[in-house]
Amino acid sequence: MLIGAGCFADAQAALQLAERIAGILAGDLGGLLVEETIVTEVVDLPGQRVVTSSGTLVVAPSPQQVRTLIESDARAFRDTLSGLAQSKACKWSFERRHGDLIGGGCAAAVGWDILLLGHRGTHRQDGKVVLIAPPTVAQQSAVELAKDLAEALHVDLIVVSLGAVETAVQQREPFASEADLLAHINRTNASAVVLDLAAGPLHTHDQLRHLLAVARCPVLVLGAAQGEPSIAHTTHIPPVSDGSEP
Template sequence: MAAPGPGHKRILVGAGSFADARAALAILDLLSGVGITDIGGLFLEDREVMEAATPRTSALVSPRGAIGTAPSRQVLRLMWRSDARAFRDRLIQLAARRALRWSFERAPGEPVAGLCNVAHSWDWLLIGHLPSGAHAGRVVGVFHGAAAGGDGVGELTEGLARSLGTGAELIADTLPEADILARLERVHAAAVVIDAGAGPFRTAAQIRALLAAARCPILVLGAAGIPSLVEYSTQIPQPPPGQAG
């Protein structure tokens, strides 16, 4: 796809599972031709999920009587370790194929909040989420102002749609946030593109609501415009020039 604007962009991609990370990396692979030089991966381990897990594997009975199992904390740790390793390996493969510098980190934290708290040092942020449907849906862009394309959202949205062989849909951010979210809930989206530096969706809470409505990877341009609410210990270092991680 064509590059919208100057190159030398740095993009952070993150998720809380390999399934979500894989969906984001598929989008990232298409974005690697738009001037991106550095990619960072961040795997977030949600401590609330860990606290809710049982000390040992236990049986669960659904309202319909079906019996399943709840993972123990030990099983959850093993799952996270395996998912993080798979995420890192896939990221390295992509970086090697595209000759990009890369870095990777595991950290505790709720995925959206954790990513938003470190996004200010990156140009773009890509939040992973496994799409809800089996087939690629539309790429949706939420653009700023009266005309699409002025902030780069329109061009990226249409370029991604062409690369995926699907349609594009553009939504003006002049609509109320609730209307935008309701519209996204009705659209089977493959990815959503927004600009945190210009549009209304910029806080962790707003982006979390967007992710819940769209149920697909979210590409956030203008990541420096995302406010960091708390001091966060994970600052993914960039490798020196010529070094891959």
């Protein structure tokens, strides 16, 4: 499983989830920290102000301060990942990229069975596991993952779909449009969202980007490498770690 995030706060949410479901995870672990290009562009402009999570308007940090924070995030992400891998007795790797989290994460997901996108939670209590049902019964990997995840977390599983689908899960809520489906997820207290980007109904990087924004929780993506990319491309930074065990 590859864990991708744009900062350590988001990565930590994904790492904590991975630790809780370690019993259902197989294989090695990877970490990907993506330095969003827009962040470095904003801080390079003099006199810029940003809004904090509490709604306060403050002067944007200097480029040097941002670089220091990014390096600190990278060390914390790498160290926590290595600790988790050690507890699972598995190999691990870690790398960094510039650009967009979704594009970079999907590009890096080649060869990984799951891409776990980190997002810091906004709810104090555990929420449900949300499955975005694939269109046909032949595409059930996401269904099984969501069931196992809900069982491991001891939370309810809810299944949503875009239109009528053939799925092994009987109780589901169909939505007529993607906007309605995302609006429903936006109103849901979720611990995690599961989908298969190759199977659908969501296929593109832009759709995945919108989903992560409204879910406000970690998103587990199967078939991430088969997602349809946006126009923007990411720039690769050489790996921080050689991928060996700690």
